[in-house]
Amino acid sequence: MLRLIYALMITFSLSLPAFSQETPAAETDRSATGGAQTLEDIMKRQEGQKVDNSFRSGLTGNPGGGRATTDQLGTLGGASDPELWRALRFDSADITTQVQHPAATVLIQDTGMWWLQFREGPLSKYGFGLVLGTMGLLVLFYLIRGRIRIDGEKTGRKILRFKSIERFAHWLLAGSFILLGLTGVISLLGRKFLIPALGPEAFSAIAIGAKWVHNNVSWAFMLAIVMIFFLWVVHNLPHKTDINWLLKGGGIFGGGHPPAKKFNAGQKFIFWSVIVLGGSISASGLSLLFPFELPMFAATFAKLNDFGIPQMLGMAELNTNLAPHTEMQYAQLWHAIVSFVLFAIVVAHIYIGSVGMEGAYDAMGSGEVEEQWAREHHSLWVEEVKAKEAQAGGSS
Amino acid sequence: MREIILAFAAMAVIAVAASYALPQMGFSSQAQTSGDAVRLD
Numbered sequence A: 001m002l003r004l005i006y007a008l009m010i011t012f013s014l015s016l017p018a019f020s021q022e023t024p025a026a027e028t029d030r031s032a033t034g035g036a037q038t039l040e041d042i043m044k045r046q047e048g049q050k051v052d053n054s055f056r057s058g059l060t061g062n063p064g065g066g067r068a069t070t071d072q073l074g075t076l077g078g079a080s081d082p083e084l085w086r087a088l089r090f091d092s093a094d095i096t097t098q099v100q101h102p103a104a105t106v107l108i109q110d111t112g113m114w115w116l117q118f119r120e121g122p123l124s125k126y127g128f129g130l131v132l133g134t135m136g137l138l139v140l141f142y143l144i145r146g147r148i149r150i151d152g153e154k155t156g157r158k159i160l161r162f163k164s165i166e167r168f169a170h171w172l173l174a175g176s177f178i179l180l181g182l183t184g185v186i187s188l189l190g191r192k193f194l195i196p197a198l199g200p201e202a203f204s205a206i207a208i209g210a211k212w213v214h215n216n217v218s219w220a221f222m223l224a225i226v227m228i229f230f231l232w233v234v235h236n237l238p239h240k241t242d243i244n245w246l247l248k249g250g251g252i253f254g255g256g257h258p259p260a261k262k263f264n265a266g267q268k269f270i271f272w273s274v275i276v277l278g279g280s281i282s283a284s285g286l287s288l289l290f291p292f293e294l295p296m297f298a299a300t301f302a303k304l305n306d307f308g309i310p311q312m313l314g315m316a317e318l319n320t321n322l323a324p325h326t327e328m329q330y331a332q333l334w335h336a337i338v339s340f341v342l343f344a345i346v347v348a349h350i351y352i353g354s355v356g357m358e359g360a361y362d363a364m365g366s367g368e369v370e371e372q373w374a375r376e377h378h379s380l381w382v383e384e385v386k387a388k389e390a391q392a393g394g395s396s
Numbered sequence B: 001m002r003e004i005i006l007a008f009a010a011m012a013v014i015a016v017a018a019s020y021a022l023p024q025m026g027f028s029s030q031a032q033t034s035g036d037a038v039r040l041d
Helices: A002-013 A039-046 A081-089 A112-145 A164-198 A200-232 A240-247 A265-289 A297-307 A324-353 A361-365 A371-377 A379-395 B002-024
Strands: A158-160 A368-370
Touching (some): A112 A164, A112 A324, A158 A371, A164 A200, A164 A324, A164 A361, A164 B002, A200 A265, A200 B002, A265 A324, A297 A324, A361 A368, A371 A379
Antiparallel strands (some): A158 A368
């Protein structure tokens, strides 16, 4: 399982922005300050620029080098107060605590503001931009193309397309995903948008409820993904007919209906998106559900470095020395980024399965579709069904 | 329609069961982050 999670994380970390790359710092003349910070460092920090702290992060004294306090005139230790604080600042101090989780020994970590600014800035801007942009394109598509109708004359005959268990798994996945999406957005941006609108008291109740729903409904989502995978994976393996379907654009702009089996290439794209992106969301979600227990990013970054992938992209090696909090921050960001991408894909799926195509909803509503619809969109599958029926009729 | 209702009902049952079972199994934050010397309510 752990290997699967790593594989998923590695696969999708390819598109991660290079948040953690370290750029080599130019040598700075510190003679004027005796090797300490310069005005340039302070100005950089005030302007929010990256400051290379390597010149001082290791200056933490020698804690084991002091004379024992039991000695006459014994020292307090081998580290001065500034050196002690520096060790705390750069997370190299030897901290002992009764609190059990790994993050308890990290007293200062400095990636929190970057995390907050990234969430409220690029993440929300591009995340919502992607989802709303997809919705806008679908509206435009609807205005241009209109509803995809059943071209031929309806037969009045129905074919069973999805069994009860398949529809159950689909709606378990759909219902939980929508609920997780809504509660996830409340958790992600509620502080920025809902507190000003509703006030802190009302938002508190909403946030607590959203967190409860998000944490506990996640199990239904994960169960549904497993069910969907086993129910449909056989029908979603690549097939030579997919190439023709893709070349004809699924016949979506006219030009006839390319033949397809139970699932066409477009549906296979949706299926694998749900499995792979949903699996990745589940992996990062588990990391968030069990804080500090399932860190993934340092290990993933190490593997990416070993494969030489950042170097191939012209980047420095990814930072593999991540504080426990940083691991959680990456997990949260990854969770949100992949969720936005999957949401955009699912919006298109919802469109084509409802208002976008006549007869499509029946497949997941009653489970039975109009035979003419099936012949137009899944002709090879209809032939398979008819052949099975004929075989069953002949043998009975 | 029956499957939609069943699925949504199952979702609710799973959520309630998870919220009950995980703390019982010792996965609450307080149980996870405290040592043996700490008495939990």
